[in-house]
Amino acid sequence: MTAQLIDGNALARRIRSEVTGRTEALKARGIQPALSIILVGSDPASQVYTRHKVNDSTETGLKATLETYPADLTEAALLDRIHTLNADPKVHGILVQLPLPRHMDASKVIETISPAKDVDGFHVASAGALVTGQPGFWPCTPYGCMKMLESIGFDLRGKHAVVIGRSNIVGKPMALMLLQKNATVTICHSATRDLKAHTLQADVVVAAVGKRNVLTADMVKPGAVVIDVGMNRNDEGKLCGDVDFEGVRQVAGWITPVPGGVGPMTRAMLLVNTLEAAERAAR
Ligand SMILES: NC(=O)C1=CN([C@@H]2O[C@H](COP(=O)(O)OP(=O)(O)OC[C@H]3O[C@@H](n4cnc5c(N)ncnc54)[C@H](OP(=O)(O)O)[C@@H]3O)[C@@H](O)[C@H]2O)C=CC1
Numbered sequence: 001m002t003a004q005l006i007d008g009n010a011l012a013r014r015i016r017s018e019v020t021g022r023t024e025a026l027k028a029r030g031i032q033p034a035l036s037i038i039l040v041g042s043d044p045a046s047q048v049y050t051r052h053k054v055n056d057s058t059e060t061g062l063k064a065t066l067e068t069y070p071a072d073l074t075e076a077a078l079l080d081r082i083h084t085l086n087a088d089p090k091v092h093g094i095l096v097q098l099p100l101p102r103h104m105d106a107s108k109v110i111e112t113i114s115p116a117k118d119v120d121g122f123h124v125a126s127a128g129a130l131v132t133g134q135p136g137f138w139p140c141t142p143y144g145c146m147k148m149l150e151s152i153g154f155d156l157r158g159k160h161a162v163v164i165g166r167s168n169i170v171g172k173p174m175a176l177m178l179l180q181k182n183a184t185v186t187i188c189h190s191a192t193r194d195l196k197a198h199t200l201q202a203d204v205v206v207a208a209v210g211k212r213n214v215l216t217a218d219m220v221k222p223g224a225v226v227i228d229v230g231m232n233r234n235d236e237g238k239l240c241g242d243v244d245f246e247g248v249r250q251v252a253g254w255i256t257p258v259p260g261g262v263g264p265m266t267r268a269m270l271l272v273n274t275l276e277a278a279e280r281a282a283r
């Protein structure tokens with residue numbers, strides 16, 4: 001038996017069309033949902049990602065503005081720009097593309113964004129809201145993974161979920177979202193001993209490490225759901241995830257591909273958060 005695919009492109013398309021409908025409703029009330037994206041420097045991958053985000057927004061009727069600054073922009077100038085956007089009632093969401101140049105303190109930059117406009121969900125107030133179950137913006141990548149689980153009708157209650165990776169933007173919020181849906185959650189990281197012993201217990205594995213072949217077929221319980229967040233390049237320069245896709249699909253029940261899995265969902269949830277920010281501002 002080979003695993004069924006969870007098609008991130010198809011699900012993201014469905015979410016974008018919902019966003020389009022809600023955007024039209026807001027526009028009918030005279031509100032144009034708007035997202036400001038800030039890109040500092042000229043990292044080619046970041047340029048591609050931010051362009052994708054602008055195109056997705058335009059497609060769904062959101063207004064996205066991309067502001068590009070040279071890599072030597074001072075931190076003070078960036079903070080100043082964020083303050084201006086925070087105060088602008090026509091701007092509902094602010095996203096500062098990461099990574100930032102090394103002379104900037106990324107957490108200081110993120111904490112300057114108003115939590116009401118933190119559509120990335122990276123602000124410490126957004127993180128605190130997720131921990132305590134209060135309303136706030138959820139980070140787009142784990143939020144997208146939850147939508148993927150929902151799309152296959154997977155009930156997390158009492159299931160064992162193993163998250164590999166504990167970053168503030170993927171692994172940790174992912175674990176909290178799974179916990180909120182009543183899964184029993186294990187978080188693995190670089191100091192974990194015997195990763196395989198953990199993953200073999202899992203009904204759901206989320207791999208968010210950034211290394212190829214972190215999860216291989218021998219590490220997966222038959223029928224498990226495998227979500228691959230990783231974005232890596234293989235020896236031929238092709239995009240691949242953290243999961244040995246060809247091997248693991250022979251064992252898993254469900255699996256997300258790379259590309260076409262979590263990536264498009266991350267982008268779709270950014271649109272959802274931006275729209276939500278605009279709807280909240282309108283209330
Ligand atoms: N699809 C998408 O939309 C997105 C994809 N990504 C991709 O997801 C991946 C993870 O991103 P991010 O969370 O930001 O990365 P980080 O580098 O911040 O975190 C990686 C995590 O993996 C852990 N880790 C490293 N090596 C191992 C190992 N051998 N076994 C178990 N755990 C290990 C680290 O542990 P420790 O904490 O101990 O160092 C760390 O917690 C990357 O490939 C990134 O490109 C990221 C964002 C969005």
Ligand SMILES: Nc1nc(=O)c2c([nH]1)NC[C@@H]1CN(c3ccc(C(=O)N[C@@H](CCC(=O)O)C(=O)O)cc3)C=[N+]21
Pocket residue numbers: 048049052095096097098099120140231239258259260261262263264266267
């Ligand atoms: N402030 C901020 N917010 C982010 O959300 C953020 C960030 N900075 N910095 C970089 C990471 C990475 N990330 C991706 C999102 C979508 C795809 C994606 O759509 N991937 C496509 C492939 C795209 C391609 O062909 O390269 C896919 O998997 O199918 C990839 C990566 C968001 N990030």
